[in-house]
Amino acid sequence: MAGFFISFEGTEGAGKTTLIQKLQAYLSACGKDVVLTREPGGSGLGRKLRAIILNAEEKISSGAELFLFLADRAEHVEEVIKPALKQGKIVLCDRFVDSTVAYQGYGRGMDKALLETLNGVAAGGLLPDLTIVLDLEPEVGLNRAKKRNAEQNLTVEEGRFEAEALAFHQKIRQGFLELAESNSRFLVVDAMQDADTVFEQVRQKIAGMLKSEKLR
Secondary structure (H helix, E strand, O other), X not given: OOOXXXXXXXXXXXXXXXXXXXXXXXXXXXXXXXXXXXXXXOOHHHHXXXXXXXXXXXXXXXXXXXXXXXXXXHHHHHHHHHHHXXXXXXXXXXXXXXXXXXXXXXXXXXXXXXXXXXXXXXXXXXOOOEEEEEXXXXXXXXXXXXXXXHXXXXXXXXXXXXXXXXXXXXXXXXXXXXXXXXXXXXXXEEOOOOHHHHHHXXXXXXXXXXXXXXXX
16 A cells, blocks of 8 residues: 655744644544654654754855755655655655755755756655645744744754845745645645644645545
8 A cells, every 4th residue: 555745845933843743643543654754854864964954053055055955865765755655654744855946946046957856866756745835924934933943942953044034035935835836736825824724724635635545
């Protein structure tokens, strides 16, 4: 039985973690075997790379940043995602290939066609069956993310992207929305709504998929 792969995207502070946790509880209650994972940091190697990639005090060039993310993804797909899908599990992944196009392509200004090619290599051609984009005004999301990091004492360890200028995050939001316009696997949800409303909209989408042949 084939598994099902759902990725979650959005700017910083959009509420991905809260949504994923709610979905895990819902899907588990439906009797589904669910795997939660994330990028960067979903594999053994990825956890080491995450400590480098997201650290606000690490000086990393745009090119090096890109290849660190790609290395994380290559190991993540082989170690975690593909094995879970082969076992018929539902994989909920916090960020995947679309973050590379949005952050490194739209945000950093790198060649988007090249990024698509490199994503294909790193992910072995794997794409999500469904991608949820939580859309939020970057100003709101940044305030949420910075508050969260401060409360968890992660301002340095996980604060690289939160430290970027607002214009950078506005480009990323534009990137996700443009990607969603051109691909039917995306569902864009207004993340300014309360968490329960966001969850219900996504739950309804996934509930419909649970009735399809792919998830039986």
